[in-house]
Amino acid sequence: xxxxxxxxxxxxxxxxxxxxxxxxxxxxxxxxxxxxxxxxxxxxxxxxxxxxxxxxxxxxxxxxxxxxxxxxxxxxxxxxxxxxxxxxxxxxxxxxxxxxxxxxxxxxxxxxxxxxxxxxxxxxxxxxxxxxxxxxxxxxxxxxxxxxxxxxxxxxxxxxxxxxxxxxxxxxxxxxxxxxxxxxxxxxxxxxxxxxxxxxxxxxxxxxxxxxxxxxxxxxxxxxxxxxxxxxxxxxxxxxxxxxxxxxxxxxxxxxxxxxxxxxxxxxxxxxxxxxxxxxxxxxxxxxxxxxxxxxxxxxxxxxxxxxxxxxxxxxxx
Amino acid sequence: xxxxxxxxxxxxxxxxxxxxxxxxxxxxxxxxxxxxxxxxxxxxxxxxxxxxxxxxxxxxxxxxxxxxxxxxxxxxxxxxxxxxxxxxxxxxxxxxxxxxxxxxxxxxxxxxxxxxxxxxxxxxxxxxxxxxxxxxxxxxxxxxxxxxxxxxxxxxxxxxxxxxxxxxxxxxxxxxxxxxxxxxxxxxxxxxxxxxxxxxxxxxxxxxxxxxxxxxxxxxxxxxxxxxxxxxxxxxxxxxxxxxxxxxxxxxxxxxxxxxxxxxxxxxxxxxxxxxxxxxxxxxxxxxxxxxxxxxxxxxxxxxxxxxxx
Numbered sequence: 001x002x003x004x005x006x007x008x009x010x011x012x013x014x015x016x017x018x019x020x021x022x023x024x025x026x027x028x029x030x031x032x033x034x035x036x037x038x039x040x041x042x043x044x045x046x047x048x049x050x051x052x053x054x055x056x057x058x059x060x061x062x063x064x065x066x067x068x069x070x071x072x073x074x075x076x077x078x079x080x081x082x083x084x085x086x087x088x089x090x091x092x093x094x095x096x097x098x099x100x101x102x103x104x105x106x107x108x109x110x111x112x113x114x115x116x117x118x119x120x121x122x123x124x125x126x127x128x129x130x131x132x133x134x135x136x137x138x139x140x141x142x143x144x145x146x147x148x149x150x151x152x153x154x155x156x157x158x159x160x161x162x163x164x165x166x167x168x169x170x171x172x173x174x175x176x177x178x179x180x181x182x183x184x185x186x187x188x189x190x191x192x193x194x195x196x197x198x199x200x201x202x203x204x205x206x207x208x209x210x211x212x213x214x215x216x217x218x219x220x221x222x223x224x225x226x227x228x229x230x231x232x233x234x235x236x237x238x239x240x241x242x243x244x245x246x247x248x249x250x251x252x253x254x255x256x257x258x259x260x261x262x263x264x265x266x267x268x269x270x271x272x273x274x275x276x277x278x279x280x281x282x283x284x285x286x287x288x289x290x291x292x293x294x295x296x297x298x299x300x301x302x303x304x305x306x307x308x309x310x311x312x313x314x315x316x317x318x
Numbered sequence: 319x320x321x322x323x324x325x326x327x328x329x330x331x332x333x334x335x336x337x338x339x340x341x342x343x344x345x346x347x348x349x350x351x352x353x354x355x356x357x358x359x360x361x362x363x364x365x366x367x368x369x370x371x372x373x374x375x376x377x378x379x380x381x382x383x384x385x386x387x388x389x390x391x392x393x394x395x396x397x398x399x400x401x402x403x404x405x406x407x408x409x410x411x412x413x414x415x416x417x418x419x420x421x422x423x424x425x426x427x428x429x430x431x432x433x434x435x436x437x438x439x440x441x442x443x444x445x446x447x448x449x450x451x452x453x454x455x456x457x458x459x460x461x462x463x464x465x466x467x468x469x470x471x472x473x474x475x476x477x478x479x480x481x482x483x484x485x486x487x488x489x490x491x492x493x494x495x496x497x498x499x500x501x502x503x504x505x506x507x508x509x510x511x512x513x514x515x516x517x518x519x520x521x522x523x524x525x526x527x528x529x530x531x532x533x534x535x536x537x538x539x540x541x542x543x544x545x546x547x548x549x550x551x552x553x554x555x556x557x558x559x560x561x562x563x564x565x566x567x568x569x570x571x572x573x574x575x576x577x578x579x580x581x582x583x584x585x586x587x588x589x590x591x592x593x594x595x596x597x598x599x600x601x602x603x604x605x606x607x608x609x610x611x612x613x614x615x616x617x618x619x620x621x622x623x624x625x626x627x628x
Contacts, residue, residue, distance in 0.1 A: 030518065030525045031440060037531040041440070044432035044535075048502055049448065051429070055467060055499035056455035062466030073469070123361065131355045139614070140362035143369060146606040146617065148560030150581045155372050155599045157585070157592070164592040166371060169388045194368065206622030247457075255459045258562040262581055274461040281465055282567050291465055298462040306457045310450050313507075 060299060067292035080289070087293035098294075101271040104185055108192075108272070109253040116193035117249050120200025125230065127201070128208040138205070142198040149195065149258035156191040181269030188270060192259055196252065200245055207241030208234070240312055247309040254302055273298055369603075376596035383593060398597035405594070406584050408577065408601055415559055415576035415605075417490050422497040423554045427547060429498065430505035435535050437506070438513035439521065449507065456503030460563050467496065471568060488570055496564050501557065505550050508623050512546045513539060549620035552613045556606050577602050 033041065067087055071080035091098050123141060127134050144152060159166040160177035168174060177187040211234055219229040235242070257274040260266045266275025273294060280291035375388065382393025403409070433452065437445045471486040481489030516539065524534050540547075565579040572583065581602065588594040609617055 030521050032525075034530065040531045041436055044531075045436050045448070048429040048433050048506075049451070051495065051499050052452060052455045052502060055496055056458060056463060057451070059463035059466035059470075060458060063462055066465060123358070126354050126358055129351070129354060131351045131358070133355060133359070137358040137362040140366045142618075143366060143610060145621075146556055146610045147603055148562055148578050148606075150562040150578055151560075151599060151602050154581050154585060154595065154602070155368055157595055158372055158375065158599075159368060161592060164383070164388065166388060194365070198365070202618065202621060206618075251457050251459070255461075257461060261562070261566070262585060274459060277461045277464060278563075278567065281468060288465060288469075295462040295465060298459045302457065302459050302462070306454050309457065310453060313453065314446060314450060 063292045063295040063299060066288055067296045069289045071288045073288040087289045090290060091293050097271045097276055101273050101276050104272055107185065108189065108256055109250065111189045111193065112196055112249050112253045116196040117200050117245060120197040121204045123197065123201045124204035124208055127205055142202050144195040145198045145202065150262045152191050152195050153259040153262035160187050178263050184269050188259055188263060192256065203245055204241065207238050211237055240316065243308065243312045247305050250305045251302060254298060372596045372599045375593050376600045378593055380591050380593045398593045402594050402597040402601060405587060406580065406598055411575055411577045411580045414574055418493055418576050419555055419558045422494045422558045423551060425498045426501045426505055426554055427551060430502045430509055431540060431543065433506045434509035434513055435539050437510045449510065452503035452506045456500060460500065464567060468567065487568060488574065490574065493565055493568050496568065497558050497561060501554055508550060509543060509546055512543060516542055546623065549616045549623065552609055552616035553620035556609050556617065559605055
């Protein structure tokens with residue numbers, strides 16, 4: 001159905017001259033809401049908002065509050081005592097996996113940010129030149145994006161496994177890439193980058209296509225070469241996209257979970273903050289206050305980047 | 319970038335390249351382009367390799383590959399698929415995935431369309447705050463919210479016809495609601511940007527004709543939003559099908575696991591036979607690969623629309 005005919009469907013059938021005339025006289029501008037409309041609008045906004053408040057906002061606040069208590073999760077919540085910063089102190093002092101997890105998260109972020117993201121951007125710039133076959137190459141590179149990270153971890157087992165994996169078949173080695181603590185973080189990072197590069201490539205390519213072509217023309221007329229044009233003209237006008245790519249990278253690194261959980265539930269060299277939180281809750285020992293302190297770490301770090309993101313995005317909304 | 323420059327991207331999904339019209343080729347040297355072409359071809363081959371390798375070995379006999387090694391060629395069979403399908407109970411988990419994905423996508427799109435409509439159609443003071451809330455909710459790391467959600471779900475009792483576990487924990491509906499709450503932000507954002515590009519005169523004539531808000535929404539806005547809704551539906555089906563974390567922690571009995579969460583068990587089950595892993599991977603990837611090959615334009619449009627505007 002074409003767009004031009006659709007509005008006509010809302011026109012009431014001319015049942016009689018009376019109702020049309022009556023309504024016309026009541027017209028008070030398109031933003032006027034009748035009592036019924038008011039209820040409708042409230043429900044349209046209210047139901048989704050309540051859902052998000054219930055399942056996202058309340059839990060976020062709850063995690064922070066619980067982190068100051070010693071609730072063991074077994075007794076009623078009223079039995080919990082406020083213990084101040086004790087849980088945070090415990091996380092930092094008597095919880096050995098925390099420091100490695102933090103290190104792994106930082107390494108993860110660094111690899112994504114300094115290696116995978118630039119590769120994705122670089123590929124986008126090359127693809128943007130639209131050499132012959134660009135579409136095919138682009139399609140191949142973003143193929144991993146449709147796969148879940150859990151499946152990515154599973155598929156790469158074919159390449160990494162000790163006895164039957166592709167790498168060891170080619171090199172004749174016997175390294176257990178997913179099991180050996182010296183290598184498994186890097187193995188996971190390679191698999192994760194495989195997907196991340198495609199994702200960034202796609203986002204950045206869309207950004208590049210949105211750059212006004214006359215800017216490049218002007219730069220060329222002024223005698224700028226391609227490198228100068230990119231760094232002095234294109235890159236600056238892509239500021240919003242650059243920020244979005246940055247935030248996507250940070251958030252995805254912080255959320256990295258599925259891949260390592262599939263490999264070994266985040267143990268033996270693959271500890272991440274997210275896996276520690278999960279094992280503290282779902283695992284055998286449920287230490288609610290303690291796990292919440294870990295969760296609060298994640299919330300604080302991600303909130304910083306979410307605020308940056310919202311500022312950029314909302315500026316464009318106004 | 320103005321909002322109006324975004325609309326044509328989804329408005330015209332039939333155009334050859336959903337990202338943009340073709341830019342005239344730069345006068346860059348032919349030789350340089352050839353170099354880039356070769357480089358990109360190599361990168362593309364490397365990128366496709368893990369999937370191609372999985373597909374190839376999924377059709378190979380385990381006895382053959384263990385005797386001749388994986389670098390050989392031959393021993394083709396379909397047995398891996400039969401074994402993987404039966405051992406992993408895919409007919410069951412695929413159905414679970416459908417039970418979760420279909421209602422979650424429908425609900426997500428409907429609720430986001432509602433919010434987006436109000437935000438785009440009226441200029442309330444809270445609009446920006448509302449969009450901010452929804453977008454932030456979309457970005458928070460789910461693990462950080464796990465404890466309270468898990469506890470609440472365990473405490474909330476529901477009738478048995480609603481969930482056989484008696485609580486929201488371990489029920490499809492609990493998982494569906496969590497997915498909806500997390501995905502609504504992204505969809506609201508994309509949809510409201512699109513709806514803002516619709517001319518206000520449309521509403522003017524509708525209001526003059528006496529159409530209430532509900533009729534404007536269902537008969538005017540929703541039909542006009544078919545392009546972004548199609549793009550988002552494609553994207554959300556992929557994302558919710560791929561969702562791993564919530565399904566793993568909120569559905570504790572294996573018999574409710576969707577395909578993606580069942581991967582966790584398969585690794586232990588298949589670990590001695592890589593060809594089975596390969597066949598399992600291909601089966602798990604199949605729904606998303608169908609999206610990849612058939613609905614590529616919708617998928618890319620949805621992803622980049624959300625990203626280039628936020």
